[in-house]
Amino acid sequence: MADRVTVIGWDGSPLTAAARSALSAATLVAGAAHHLALPEVPERAERIRLGSVDLAARRIAGHRGTAVVLADGDPGFFGVVRTLRDPRHGLEVEVVPAVSSVAAAFARAGMPWDDARVVVAHTRTLRRAVNVCRAHPKVAVLTSPGAGPAELALMLDGVHRTFVICEALGTEREQVTVLTSDKAADLTWRDPNVVIAIGGSAPAPAGGGWLLGPDPGPVRGWGLTPDAYEDEPAPRNAPPGTGDSPAPGSPPPGSGESPVLRAAQLARLGPRVGDLVWDIGTGSGAFAAEAARFGAAVIAVDADPAACARAEAAARRFGAQLQAVPGRAPYVLERLPEPDVVRVGGGGADVVTACADRRPERIVTHAGTRDEAEAVGAALAAGGYTVECALLQSVDLDPAAWSERDRSVAFLITGRRSAP
Incomplete structure (x- = not known):
């Protein structure tokens, strides 16, 4: 086993005294071709052209002597240090960093x-x-x-x-x-x-920032009421977001805007950084904006251009961004990039079938009646998805009198398939 492994970062500037000292004592040096050509690399040292870091780590582990690994930038930042420190190799690693790329x-x-x-x-x-x-x-x-x-x-x-x-x-x-x-x-x-x-815009962090990466923003919670996302709250019985009269098998007007249903849909889909979410029939844009707040990329689709504008505005209001595509599903879906998860807010079994053909990992939608839920479930099952269904009922109470203010009932249908 190597007596010592020193990982030296190189950013094009002259090597530090510590780096030169480590190289002068090296009996094995691993790196890319331009690293091995550095004049500080001893002529007597064994040289390994660095391709697979895992294979190089095995060679180093079996070497008797002092090893040096040369890497561009900071080798601890998306670099070779992680692999070299894998317990399988049993290497003790010392790092001499440089400025990361x-x-x-x-x-x-x-x-x-x-x-x-x-x-x-x-x-x-x-x-x-x-x-x-x-x-x-x-x-x-x-x-x-x-x-x-x-x-x-x-x-x-x-x-x-x-x-x-x-x-x-x-x-x-x-x-x-x-x-x-x-x-x-x-x-x-x-x-x-x-x-x-x-591209796009994000609010500047207050006080110069405190967290590496995007600031989480001032908003706490999910499944917020529609007025949290709109400058002017939508009427309580606004259409669910297709921009057209509801198609057979689609949810009744207004049913897609329940905050409880939206929170349950988000929980089923689990949007995350690196995902692409389709929100078909975005309506108020609340679901699309909340998915974007999770860090996912979102494409909000609606036949009504005004609904697309609402979705973009809802996301901007909370420091997120999304892409809005006006058009009628399922036809507009053909030109969209492949999704990871999909929420269908309107369009019924035909739109669900079109989404299933694109093989996302999860699809979630809702229905107002058992017959509609069965039709959607059958479409998902035919597409190779495992189907789950729950009947959600939420009652909004007025805490002043503890009287019922609004009631929402919907079938929540989820299709899951194993990730590729």
Whole structure:
């Protein structure tokens, strides 16, 4: 086993005295080609070209001597330190950090980054990284071959962002390019790089911020009453959000706006960072705004353009953002990107079937009668989903007289399938 493993971060600047001392004593050095070409690497040391960090860790664990691993930026920030410290390898690790590529990228852009999301994009995680860029106004993306600026831009189709693309940071080939996301797909970029995606707006943190990443905001709780999301509260019997007369099998007018039902739907779907949520028949936009507050990317769909505008305004009011798409389901769904979870607020079994064809992990909807619930349940089962149904009843009381103010009854239908 290696006597000692020192991980040295390199940001293009001269190595520190501690880094040079560790390298001079090394009998094994692992790193990328440009690291192994550094003049400080001893000629007598065994050299390992760093590809799989896990394989390199096994080689190091079996080495008798002193090992050094060279990595770009801060190796403890989405870097090699996590793998090297895996208990399976039994390595004692000392770290000599450098400026991380994310910190360097924001420095080149002249922007603060304590309020940014940071994601890693590989071919297997690209879609989730894109969803984070959809949902948040400031995101740093650590790219990789096949998951770079061009791929990000193509998958953000329809969502405008400004890209700050930082290539070869800290080297003689360093280049920083600022352009709109729609133009990034037409150019060739060096891998890997850092992309800062900027778009939308978020309230500035009070007092300079206190938390790394987006501020959670002042609002506490979920399943809020509709007037919390609207400048002017919607009438109690407003339509559920399709923008049309209810189709056969769709919920009765107003039933989709119950805060208790909305909270139950959110609980069934569990929207999270990296997800894409479809809200079909968004109505007041309250469900879409609450899903966006969880950090998920949200596409709110409604045949009524005014409902789409309400959804966007509801999200902005609480420092979130979403994409609103006017159009009639199920036809409008064909051009939307693949969802992770779906809430169907109107349209009945036909819309549920169209959503099931896209294979999201979960679908939730509601019905006003048992016959409607059975039709939706049958559509979900035919699509390969495990179906759950609950009858929800909530009664809004006036605490002054403890008298009934409003009553809501709905069948809550959920379809679940195993994640791929």
